[in-house]
Amino acid sequence: MSEKxxxxxxxxxxxxxxxxxxxxxxxxxxxxxxxxxxEVVGLLCGHEVDPLAQDVIAHGADRVLLADHEELALYRTLxxxxxxxxxxxxxxxxxxxxxxxPNGRDFAPRVASALRCGLTADCTDLQIxxxxxxxxxxxxxxxxxxIRPAFGGNLIATIxxxxxxxxxxxxxEGVMRKPAADAARVGVVEKIAPVFEPGDLVLQVLSRQVRxxxxxxxxxxxxxxxxxxxETADEFALLRELANLLGGEVGASRAAVDAGLIxxxxxxxxxxxxxxxxxxxxxxxxxAIQHRxxxxxxxxxxAINTDPNAPMFQIAHYRIVGDVGExxxxxxxxxxERSMDQREAE
Amino acid sequence: MTDQRPIHSAVLxxxxxxxxxxTGEVMTKDGTMNxxxxxxxxxxxxxxxxxxxxxxxxxxxxxxxxxxxxxxxAANILRDCLFRGADRVILLTDRKFAGADTLATSYVLxxxxxxxxPFDLVLCGRQAIDGDTAQVGPQTAEKLGIPQITYAExxxxxxxxxxxxxxxxxxxxxxxxxxxxxxxxxxSSANTPRPASVRRQMERKLAAVPSEYAAIRAQWPxxxxxxxxxxFLTKRGLKIPVWTAEDIGATEGSIGLAGSxxxxxxxxxxxxxSTESKTIxxxxxxxxxxxxxxxxxxxxx
Numbered sequence: 001m002s003e004k005x006x007x008x009x010x011x012x013x014x015x016x017x018x019x020x021x022x023x024x025x026x027x028x029x030x031x032x033x034x035x036x037x038x039e040v041v042g043l044l045c046g047h048e049v050d051p052l053a054q055d056v057i058a059h060g061a062d063r064v065l066l067a068d069h070e071e072l073a074l075y076r077t078l079x080x081x082x083x084x085x086x087x088x089x090x091x092x093x094x095x096x097x098x099x100x101x102p103n104g105r106d107f108a109p110r111v112a113s114a115l116r117c118g119l120t121a122d123c124t125d126l127q128i129x130x131x132x133x134x135x136x137x138x139x140x141x142x143x144x145x146x147i148r149p150a151f152g153g154n155l156i157a158t159i160x161x162x163x164x165x166x167x168x169x170x171x172x173e174g175v176m177r178k179p180a181a182d183a184a185r186v187g188v189v190e191k192i193a194p195v196f197e198p199g200d201l202v203l204q205v206l207s208r209q210v211r212x213x214x215x216x217x218x219x220x221x222x223x224x225x226x227x228x229x230x231e232t233a234d235e236f237a238l239l240r241e242l243a244n245l246l247g248g249e250v251g252a253s254r255a256a257v258d259a260g261l262i263x264x265x266x267x268x269x270x271x272x273x274x275x276x277x278x279x280x281x282x283x284x285x286x287x288a289i290q291h292r293x294x295x296x297x298x299x300x301x302x303a304i305n306t307d308p309n310a311p312m313f314q315i316a317h318y319r320i321v322g323d324v325g326e327x328x329x330x331x332x333x334x335x336x337e338r339s340m341d342q343r344e345a346e
Numbered sequence: 347m348t349d350q351r352p353i354h355s356a357v358l359x360x361x362x363x364x365x366x367x368x369t370g371e372v373m374t375k376d377g378t379m380n381x382x383x384x385x386x387x388x389x390x391x392x393x394x395x396x397x398x399x400x401x402x403x404x405x406x407x408x409x410x411x412x413x414x415x416x417x418x419x420a421a422n423i424l425r426d427c428l429f430r431g432a433d434r435v436i437l438l439t440d441r442k443f444a445g446a447d448t449l450a451t452s453y454v455l456x457x458x459x460x461x462x463x464p465f466d467l468v469l470c471g472r473q474a475i476d477g478d479t480a481q482v483g484p485q486t487a488e489k490l491g492i493p494q495i496t497y498a499e500x501x502x503x504x505x506x507x508x509x510x511x512x513x514x515x516x517x518x519x520x521x522x523x524x525x526x527x528x529x530x531x532x533x534s535s536a537n538t539p540r541p542a543s544v545r546r547q548m549e550r551k552l553a554a555v556p557s558e559y560a561a562i563r564a565q566w567p568x569x570x571x572x573x574x575x576x577x578f579l580t581k582r583g584l585k586i587p588v589w590t591a592e593d594i595g596a597t598e599g600s601i602g603l604a605g606s607x608x609x610x611x612x613x614x615x616x617x618x619x620s621t622e623s624k625t626i627x628x629x630x631x632x633x634x635x636x637x638x639x640x641x642x643x644x645x646x647x
C-alpha cells in the first residue's frame with residue numbers, strides 16, 4: 001500500500017471504452033497532484049478490464065486500483081460502492097473525483113454518505129487553496145476549492161471540506177480538458193480482490209440499452225442554441241436550418257429543454273454539455289450562469305435577444321437586439337446568398 | 347400478481363425557490379439576489395415521485411406517506427400532497443436543521459423515515475431545482491441501509507418482494523430488478539402528476555400545522571381557541587404533525603450546519619467579463635457585414 005497522499009478518480013467505462021469524463025478528470029487530477037505532490041490513482045472496477053488500466057496511466061495516473069470481479073461486469077451501485085468505500089477507508093485518499101454522469105451521480109453520494117464526507121456536485125472549476133476558519137482560528141492549507149454556480153446560478157460558490165476526507169466532487173463531461181495520451185507513461189497496476197456480501201447483490205440488471213447519441217455537441221465547430229426566447233417549433237426549425245448551413249449542431253438552454261422544444265441531449269450548460277465551439281449563436285437565451293458556464297469559452301459568440309439587458313449580451317462578441325424569428329431568417333438569407341455567389345464565381 | 351400485498355410508500359419532497367423563473371425583479375442592482383421575491387414551489391420531480399407512489403398504491407393497495415424537511419410554510423406542499431391523494435403527511439421543522447448540506451439532510455430524512463415506517467418503498471425526485479445535486483436520495487438510501495434505483499422512469503412490475511423498474515439514463519436505459527425495501531429517485535419523464543382533487547380539497551382544506559392555527563382562526567372565528575381547533579383537526583386527521591430533531595431522535599452533531607461537512611468558503615456575485623463586442627442592428631445590411639467579418643476571421647467557412 002502506498003503511504004503517499006493521493007487523489008482518486010473513478011474510472012467509468014462502457015463496452016471496453018473509458019468514458020471521456022474519467023480521462024478528463026485524470027488529467028485534472030494530474031495537474032492537482034503535481035501541485036500538491038500527491039499520487040494520482042484511478043479506481044477501475046469491472047470484469048476483464050485489465051487493458052483499460054494502461055489507458056488511465058497514459059492520461060496521467062500513477063497507479064490504477066483494479067478491482068476485477070464478475071459481479072462488477074456492469075455498473076451497479078452497491079458492489080461498486082463497496083469497493084470504493086472499503087479501499088477509501090484503508091487508503092484514505094485526500095481527494096476523490098467522479099464524472100457527473102448518471103451512474104457517477106448514483107455512485108458518488110452513496111460513497112460520500114458511507115464515508116461521512118462532503119460532496120459537491122457539478123463543479124465547474126477545481127483549485128487548491130487555503131481556508132481560514134475564524135471560529136477555530138486555524139488555517140487549513142491546500143484544500144480542494146470546489147467551485148460551482150449556486151442558487152439558480154446567480155452566484156458562484158466556492159465549497160470546501162476542511163474536516164472530512166476525502167474531499168469529493170463530481171464534474172460534468174467536457175468541463176475539464178482531456179490530456180493527450182502518453183503511451184510511454186509508466187504506472188503501477190495494483191489488483192484488489194473485492195469480497196461482496198449477499199446484501200450487495202440484491203439488484204440485478206435485467207437489460208441495458210445503449211442509445212448511440214447522434215448529436216455530438218461537444219465537438220461541434222458551430223452551435224446554434226435556442227432558449228426561452230424561441231417560442232415555437234417553427235422558430236426552432238430555423239435554428240436547425242442555420243446549424244445545417246453552418247455545419248454545426250443545435251444546442252439549447254435548460255428553459256427550451258424544460259419547455260419540451262428539444263431533447264435534453266442538446267442542453268448546453270452546467271447540467272448539460274460544456275462546449276467550446278468556434279462560433280456559438282445564442283438565440284433567445286438570457287444567459288443564466290449555468291448556461292454560460294457551459295459555453296463561455298466559445299471563440300465567438302453572437303447573442304440575439306429582445307431584452308437589451310440580457311446577461312448573455314455581456315459576454316457576446318456580437319449583440320443583436322431583436323426578435324429571434326426575424327433575425328435568424330436574415331442570417332440564413334445572407335448565408336444562402338453568399339453560397340450562391342460563391343457557386344456562381346466558380 | 348397473485349401474491350400481491352399492499353405496498354407502503356414514503357415520498358420525500360422539498361419546497362424550493364422557483365429558480366427556473368428568475369426574473370429582473372429578483373436580481374437587485376448590486377447583482378445580489380432578493381430571495382424573498384422568488385415564489386416557493388413544489389420541487390417538480392418530487393411531484394413525479396408522488397405520482398409514482400400514488401399510482402403504485404392504486405395498483406397494489408397500501409399507503410402513501412409524504413415527508414418534508416423545511417420551514418413551517420413548507421406545509422403548503424404537504425397540503426397539496428393531501429389534495430392529490432397522500433394518506434399521511436409529516437413536516438420536519440426545527441431551527442437546528444438550518445444550514446444542512448445534503449449529508450445532514452439525508453440523516454434527518456433517515457431518522458424520520460425510520461420513525462414513520464416501516465416502508466416498502468421510499469421515493470423522491472431525482473434532484474431539486476435549487477441545487478441540482480441529486481445527492482439526497484442516494485445518501486438517504488445509504489443511511490437507511492437499503493438499495494437504490496436512481497433515474498427511475500417506469501415501474502414495470504411490483505411483487506410482494508421485488509420491484510422491477512426502468513432507469514432513464516442519458517446514454518440509454520436499463521431495466522433492473524431489486525428487493526424491497528428500496529429507494530427510488532424519479533425523473534420528470536416518468537409520468538404526468540395528477541392534479542389536486544376538488545373533493546379532497548374541500549375535505550382537507552383546513553389541514554394545518556399548529557403555527558398556522560392563528561391564521562385559520564382569523565378566517566374561521568367559530569374556533570374559539572387554538573385548543574378547540576386542534577381538537578377539531580386531530581379528530582378528522584387534518585392536523586399535520588410537526589417533528590423536531592428531538593422527536594426523531596437526531597443527534598445534534600449530525601444535523602444542520604454542524605452536521606454538514608461542506609462549508610461555503612466564499613460566494614462571488616457573477617461578474618461578467620466585458621468582451622470586445624459590437625452591437626449589430628437587426629437589419630439585412632448590418633448582418634451581412636457581420637457575416638463578412640466572421641468569414642474574414644475564418645469563423646464561418
